[in-house]
Amino acid sequence: MDISSLGEFGFIDRITDGISCTRGDTIKGVGDDAAVIDKDSDSYALISSDMFLEGIAFDLTYTPLKHLGFKCVVAAASDILAMNGTAEQITFSIGLSQKVTMEMADELYEGVRAACEKYSIDLVGGDTTPSMTGLAISVTAIGSVVKDQITYRNGAKNADLLCVTGDLGAAFMGLKLLEREKRVLNGNIEAAPKFDGYEYLLERQLHPLLRCDVIEALDKSGIVPTSMIDISDGLASEVLHLCRRSGVGARLYLNKIPISSKCFEFGDEINVDPVMAALNGGDDYELLFTVPVGRYEDVLRVGGIDVIGHVTAPEKGAALVTPDGGEITLTAQGWPAQE
Amino acid sequence: MDISSLGEFGFIDRITDGISCTRGDTIKGVGDDAAVIDKDSDSYALISSDMFLEGIAFDLTYTPLKHLGFKCVVAAASDILAMNGTAEQITFSIGLSQKVTMEMADELYEGVRAACEKYSIDLVGGDTTPSMTGLAISVTAIGSVVKDQITYRNGAKNADLLCVTGDLGAAFMGLKLLEREKRVLNGNIEAAPKFDGYEYLLERQLHPLLRCDVIEALDKSGIVPTSMIDISDGLASEVLHLCRRSGVGARLYLNKIPISSKCFEFGDEINVDPVMAALNGGDDYELLFTVPVGRYEDVLRVGGIDVIGHVTAPEKGAALVTPDGGEITLTAQGWPAQE
Numbered sequence: 001m002d003i004s005s006l007g008e009f010g011f012i013d014r015i016t017d018g019i020s021c022t023r024g025d026t027i028k029g030v031g032d033d034a035a036v037i038d039k040d041s042d043s044y045a046l047i048s049s050d051m052f053l054e055g056i057a058f059d060l061t062y063t064p065l066k067h068l069g070f071k072c073v074v075a076a077a078s079d080i081l082a083m084n085g086t087a088e089q090i091t092f093s094i095g096l097s098q099k100v101t102m103e104m105a106d107e108l109y110e111g112v113r114a115a116c117e118k119y120s121i122d123l124v125g126g127d128t129t130p131s132m133t134g135l136a137i138s139v140t141a142i143g144s145v146v147k148d149q150i151t152y153r154n155g156a157k158n159a160d161l162l163c164v165t166g167d168l169g170a171a172f173m174g175l176k177l178l179e180r181e182k183r184v185l186n187g188n189i190e191a192a193p194k195f196d197g198y199e200y201l202l203e204r205q206l207h208p209l210l211r212c213d214v215i216e217a218l219d220k221s222g223i224v225p226t227s228m229i230d231i232s233d234g235l236a237s238e239v240l241h242l243c244r245r246s247g248v249g250a251r252l253y254l255n256k257i258p259i260s261s262k263c264f265e266f267g268d269e270i271n272v273d274p275v276m277a278a279l280n281g282g283d284d285y286e287l288l289f290t291v292p293v294g295r296y297e298d299v300l301r302v303g304g305i306d307v308i309g310h311v312t313a314p315e316k317g318a319a320l321v322t323p324d325g326g327e328i329t330l331t332a333q334g335w336p337a338q339e
Numbered sequence: 340m341d342i343s344s345l346g347e348f349g350f351i352d353r354i355t356d357g358i359s360c361t362r363g364d365t366i367k368g369v370g371d372d373a374a375v376i377d378k379d380s381d382s383y384a385l386i387s388s389d390m391f392l393e394g395i396a397f398d399l400t401y402t403p404l405k406h407l408g409f410k411c412v413v414a415a416a417s418d419i420l421a422m423n424g425t426a427e428q429i430t431f432s433i434g435l436s437q438k439v440t441m442e443m444a445d446e447l448y449e450g451v452r453a454a455c456e457k458y459s460i461d462l463v464g465g466d467t468t469p470s471m472t473g474l475a476i477s478v479t480a481i482g483s484v485v486k487d488q489i490t491y492r493n494g495a496k497n498a499d500l501l502c503v504t505g506d507l508g509a510a511f512m513g514l515k516l517l518e519r520e521k522r523v524l525n526g527n528i529e530a531a532p533k534f535d536g537y538e539y540l541l542e543r544q545l546h547p548l549l550r551c552d553v554i555e556a557l558d559k560s561g562i563v564p565t566s567m568i569d570i571s572d573g574l575a576s577e578v579l580h581l582c583r584r585s586g587v588g589a590r591l592y593l594n595k596i597p598i599s600s601k602c603f604e605f606g607d608e609i610n611v612d613p614v615m616a617a618l619n620g621g622d623d624y625e626l627l628f629t630v631p632v633g634r635y636e637d638v639l640r641v642g643g644i645d646v647i648g649h650v651t652a653p654e655k656g657a658a659l660v661t662p663d664g665g666e667i668t669l670t671a672q673g674w675p676a677q678e
Contacts, residue, residue, distance in 0.1 A: 001441035004469075012467060014441065015448045021461040023427055028463075035463035037428060037481065040379035049430040049464060049479055055471035056434075088362055089376060091388040093477055095395075102340035102353070109354045122360040124367075124374035125388060128351060130343075132394035133472030138432055140388055140479040142376065 009332060031245070032153050033082035033230060034143070044150055046143040048079035054097070054134030061185070062178040065104055067206040068137075069111025074210045075232065076139035077121060078285045081215050082230040083152070085145035087119060093127040095136030119210050149224050151289070156227035156246035160290035162309040163225075163299055165214045167258040168235055169274050172281025173266045174198075174205025180270070200262045208285040215287075217302045225289035236279040237332040238288045240318055246290075249316035252309040252330070255323050279320070279330075348671060370584065371492050372421035372569055373482070383489055385482040387418035393436070393473030400524070401517040404443055406545040407476075408450025413549045414571065415478035416460060417624045420554050421569040422491070424484035426458060432466040434475030458549050488563050490628070495566035495585035499629035501648040502564075502638055504553045506597040507574055508613050511620025512605045513537075513544025519609070539601045547624040554626075556641045564628035575618040576671040577627045579657055585629075588655035591648040591669070594662050618659070618669075 003011055012030075021029040027044055028036035034048035052072050054060060077087035092112055096105065116123050121141075177198055195202065218225065227246055229238045235257065243250050254275060263274040278284075290311055291299055299305055309321070319327040342350055351369075360368040366383055367375035373387035391411050393399060416426035431451055435444065455462050460480075516537055534541065557564065566585055568577045574596065582589050593614060602613040617623075629650055630638050638644055648660070658666040 003435055003439065003441050003444060004437075006441065008467060011435075011441075011444070015444060015467075019452070019462055021463065023459065023461045026428060026461040026463055029461055030464050035428065035430065037463070039384070045378075045384060045481075047428070047430060047464060047479070047481060049432045049466050049477065051432040051434055051466045051468050051475065051477055053434045053468055053470050053472075053475060056469050089365060089374065089386070091374065091386060091479060093388045093390040095390055095392045095475065096342055096350075098343075100342065102342050102345065102350075105342060105350070105354060113358070120362065122362045122365040122368055123358055124360065124365055124376070125369050125386060127388050127390045127477075128347060128354075129390050129392055130395050131392050133392075136390065136392060136434065136475050138388065138390055138466075138477035140386070140430060142384075142386060 028152070033079040034085070036083070036150065039144060043144045043146055046080045046083050046085045046145055047140065048076060049138065049140040050076045050079070052137040054136070059182070060135065061182050063206065065107040066111035066114070069108040070115040071206065071208055072137050072139050073112055073115035073121065074208050074285055076141035077119060077210050078230040078232065080141050080143035081210065081212060082228050082287060083145055084149050084215060084225065084228060085143045086212070087121050087141050087143040087210070089122045089124045089142040090116065091125040091140045092123060093138040095129050095131035097131045097134050100135055119212060151225045151228040153227055153229050153242055153245035156242050156248050156290040156311045157292070158248060158311055158313050159293050160226050160311040161293055161296060161299065161307045162239070162250060162252065162288070162290055162311065163305050163307050164231070164235070164258060164286055164288050165211050165305055166284070166286040167260045168231065168284050168286060169263045169277030169281050170201050170204035170260050171208060171283035172277040173263050173272070173274070174201035174203070175283065176270055176272060177201050177266060178205065198262060198266055200260060201266060205283060208283065210285070211287050214304060221298055221302050223291060223295055223298055223302070225291055228287060228289035231284045231286045231288050232282060234280040234282045235288065236330045240330055240332045242288065242290065243318045247314050249312035249314050250309055250318045251312055252320050254320055256306060256308040258306045367491070372418040373424070375422070375489065378483060382483045382485055385419045385422050385424045385484055386479065387415060388477065388479040389415045389418070391476040393475070398521070399474065400521050402545065404446040405450035405453070408447040409454040410545065410547055411476050411478050412451055412454035412460065413547050413624055415480040416458060416549050417569040417571065419480050419482035420549065420551060421567050421626060422484055423488050423554060423564065423567060424482045425551070426460050426480050426482040426549070428461045428463045428481040429455065430464040430479045431462060432477040434468050434470035436470045436473050439474055458551060490564045490567040492566055492568050492581055492584035495581050495587050495629040495650045496631070497587060497650055497652050498632050499565050499650040500632055500635060500638065500646050501578070501589060501591060501627070501629055501650065502644050502646050503570070503574070503597060503625055503627050504550050504644055505623070505625040506599045507570065507623050507625060508602045508616030508620050509540050509543035509599050510547060510622035511616040512602050512611070512613070513540035513542070514622065515609055515611060516540050516605060517544065537601060537605055539599060540605060544622060547622065549624070550626050553643060560637055560641050562630060562634055562637055562641070564630055567626060567628035570623045570625045570627050571621060573619040573621045574627065575669045579669055579671045581627065581629065582657045586653050588651035588653050589648055589657045590651055591659045593659055595645060595647040597645045
């Protein structure tokens with residue numbers, strides 16, 4: 001059977017079906033942003049692994065290696081934040097193709113170290129191996145969370161508010177911009193590459209930031225989300241994950257989704273709908289979470305957070321509400337890539 | 340600069356140079372079999388990551404996928420044992436090339452689960468991604484160790500005994516046997532493949548076991564090694580790691596190295612020195628450790644352990660002592676592969 005016919009989530013369901021954790025100290029295995037392991041009387045340890053392969057997760061034609069190293073750390077650590085935790089250590093493993101020189105490896109590790117330094121994460125290990133093919137990277141992030149503040153995907157309750165940090169879709173538009181540039185470089189299209197004015201889109205694609213500022217701000221405001229997930233595969237997919245794990249439905253208001261003006265501007269230019277970029281684009285590394293409706297004003301007071309919808313009873317399903325009041329059922333993307 | 344000119348250990352030295360851990364709970368970062376993180380008042384958490392790429396770590400022509408899954412878990416968990424710890428959880432990440440069918444993935448995960456079940460390890464997470472090229476696997480093993488029983492690479496003292504578990508070199512001979520079989524299949528050599536009688540060599544290459552039995556037996560005997568490392572890259576390389584980290588020398592007696600009779604038999608057939616297979620072959624996943632000389636009889640009483648030499652002052656360097664009393668300076672292998 002062809003795995004791509006199952007899709008990413010079908011594949012994950014199949015390989016994790018029947019897996020049961022038997023150790024008493026394994027609090028939560030597969031199925032959330034990070035695994036949860038008992039640590040001490042007050043806190044849990046959190047573990048999450050990500051794999052990044054050349055030609056799939058990144059294209060070395062237009063990805064500066066320093067940015068790549070930084071981004072891999074952010075992507076892995078973001079899963080720890082999505083449990084309402086703090087990222088503390090990483091292991092960074094690398095498969096080196098022959099075309100990677102020592103100078104290139106230095107640049108990559110410079111990005112890894114920069115991210116570790118910025119977010120107070122220790123690089124504590126990893127593996128190195130030659131690669132017969134492309135550059136391969138695997139990062140495991142380790143962290144911890146206070147036991148009564150841990151946030152799973154499965155705690156969303158009917159009427160909770162759906163909240164997101166930052167803005168969405170810009171990373172996807174940045175990717176489109178880089179791909180256009182690559183076609184220009186390859187001589188496949190004639191127009192000169194135009195980056196001017198779109199630096200924000202490039203920044204979001206190449207240099208995403210870790211939203212520990214939001215986790216800290218929520219903590220200071222005494223807000224523990226009822227459920228949370230990081231937005232790595234696009235908003236639609238993440239909303240569906242929360243709904244599925246929590247056994248709820250959701251209504252997402254199209255005109256409430258935070259999208260930067262640059263996304264609209266570039267979307268117009270290349271004829272890509274910025275809302276679709278936000279829903280299905282991925283690589284945002286923002287956080288999607290739910291809070292009880294009574295915390296509406298508290299959440300807005302935190303800053304940098306938008307309330308984009310609410311949780312419903314499960315039978316209502318998950319849908320996007322358009323400005324005219326119409327409803328579009330949400331569908332998930334995943335690999336194989338959407339185009 | 341070409342990375343292969345630095346070699347594996349030169350590359351690791353370069354990328355880890357200047358890395359410092361700043362978190363108070365990071366007890367030990369890079370430089371040992373596993374990273375050590377403070378857990379609770381009695382124990383440390385241990386973390387180690389390994390990457391396995393098609394064409395480098397395994398050849399799908401002759402590696403049954405179930406065995407591959409099992410072996411990847413053993414290889415990663417073995418690093419936890421080498422700290423005198425217990426492997427408790429793993430994350431298993433996979434990059435799937437298009438030629439991997441669902442049935443193949445099922446077989447691979449069957450091996451992962453079999454290893455987890457056999458060694459009471461929980462599979463708690465991982466990542467899945469398509470791969471443009473070969474099959475890519477990354478495993479992170481998590482475990483713990485009682486604080487006063489942790490064993491680093493750096494604790495070997497002058498006059499300590501050098502001990503190894505099991506026998507060495509058979510996994511390398513098993514690889515040679517499989518490679519010969521592959522050449523037969525490809526029609527490159529004429530002789531019919533001959534596996535009969537060499538099942539042990541194949542077993543050692545394709546289905547290595549985790550030596551938790553030894554860690555448990557040492558614990559029961561009240562023996563805490565002064566230093567330890569797992570034998571994944573060949574005995575010579577591991578002895579040199581212990582010497583370097585402990586700031587000592589070593590004498591290794593050639594005729595004390597445990598090598599199975601099948602290794603000699605097949606070595607004769609293909610003209611490969613079994614001692615070289617033990618020193619430089621790799622993939623044994625046995626343990627090399629040191630104990631104070633006063634524990635000589637205690638160690639032998641544990642069973643399945645050979646004393647193969649002793650630790651010396653650093654100025655004596657690390658050498659292999661031949662039966663005629665000659666000394667051969669030990670040199671390390673690593674990637675690029677030795678042939």
